[in-house]
Amino acid sequence: MKFIIAIIKPFKLDTVREALSGIGIAGMTVTEVKGFGRQKGQTEIYRGAEYSTNMLPKVKLEIAASDDIAAQVVETIQATANTGAIGDGKIFVLDLASATRIRTGESGETAL
């Protein structure tokens, strides 16, 4: 099993989610986060007082996937969250040691 963390632009969330449902991903965790990368920050101006914020709002997806579709998940996210501009985000893949469904106690890939 793999644990996939993707940081994407907030407005891409629905597109990505729909595409992942299409390839059989049945669940994910979504968090609003802030951070920075190559895109740096943005400038806000309040009555002439300029503040450059170096943290930008992003959305973090966390998805647990079986080994056979993990690569496809990464490809799908990469394809659908892509705008071609800096700040599109990153995808990280980690090995997942175990997964347990709390209601039934099932574990392993059946719990996904």
Add this chain to the structure above:
Amino acid sequence: MKRIFCNAAMLATGAVILAAPALAAPVAEAAAEAAPAVFTPTAEMVNKGDVAWMMVSTALVLMMSVPALALFYGGLVRAKNMLSVLMQVLTIVCVAALVWFGWGYSMAFTSTGTPFPAIVGGLDKAFLAGVNPGTFAATFSNGVYLPELVFVMFQMTFACITPALIVGAFAERVKFTSLIIFVIAWLTLAYFPIAHMVWYWAGPDFLPTAPTDMGLLWGWGALDFAGGTVVHINAGVAGLIGCLIIGPRIGYKSEAMPPHNLVMTMIGASLLWIGWFGFNAGSALESNAFAALAFVNTFVATAAAGAAWAMIEQITHKKPSLLGAASGVVAGLVAITPAAGFAHPGTAIILGAVASIVCYFFVTTVKNKIGYDDSLDVFGIHAVGGIVGAIATGVVADPALGGQGWIDYTAPVAVAGEFDMIGQVITQCWAVGVTVAWTGVVSAFLFFVLKYTLGLRPDVEAETNGLDISEHGERAYN
């Protein structure tokens, strides 16, 4: 129309003392012609339409303080200081209302029991002594009166909002108790005398027999329809002095201090605009065409100012901001205040737009160059916009530009006076100068006394934690 017009001789000289000889002759004539029968207003001289309009206006002006000003300011501070600003405004309104009842009305709107009747009134009507449903206050028309209680209440709301305006200048860093003590003293030493000097006069039916029974600036012929000098310049200058003496916020210029909720600021600015119809149109004191003129001008000058600020932001950094448009709206409201009942709507639009651009330049450029921390731009918008409006009133009131001119109330039945634009502008400048100097000196004195006695500033830890928790023991958002 608050206290506006006066004798032509005074208008030209700009000084009541110089005008005194010129006055002597008409006074003597008047005395000879009409034996000075004492005029007594009666209940039949009260118009129910006027009373209804003035009571509605009174409530509208209260709404400008709470919640409008409180929300407008509150949205602009950081979340940790939200309640402190709301609490300051609310408490100041409560305290100012009580002070007005106690001695404010008497000091502002009587001329007896005082050694300087042109500067400030005495205490003959303290605690509203002698004011009852059977006493009446003059309007701007011969033989038209308001119940005095209505006038007391309407003016009370002005005394409530003016000190509340000041707190924006040193928001996020002032001790609550010291602030409230300042407000009581400042009302007594600055607001009441200036309100008296600008607005007090005996009334159209009394002036022919008592032509010197008026405040100093009224006597000079200064035009201030609804309080450009008394309210906005007065509060704006006090705010500037306060923020200079208290000093900048911790982290000013080094850390970001963006407004925590511009939605509230939008709600506040909008309610200010609505309430301002009571402030300006109500200042006609009657439900008549002058009230309508002030109403129109309050609408269009403000619209022009809001649009002008958005436009200048579009030009300078391609993004017109909500805060900018809301600031423009307030700048326009401030600027039209002294001119509301005098200007033609066309010149009112120009006045609003000009004031907005001047205020924009002031708060975005001049303030940053000089480097003082007027947190919410009380000086940059209220004093600067107020000064632009007060001086421009001398121009837009000119009948040659469609303005209303001034009325000579020393005649037994008021008549229009001859308008001299240059002379009027000079008079307006004198009125601005006296207001700035008076409130500047009083405010500096009071702030210094408090600074070295009770202290004006919370300690560093309290300020860093936010005034909500350190001064009031609560948080706005849980």
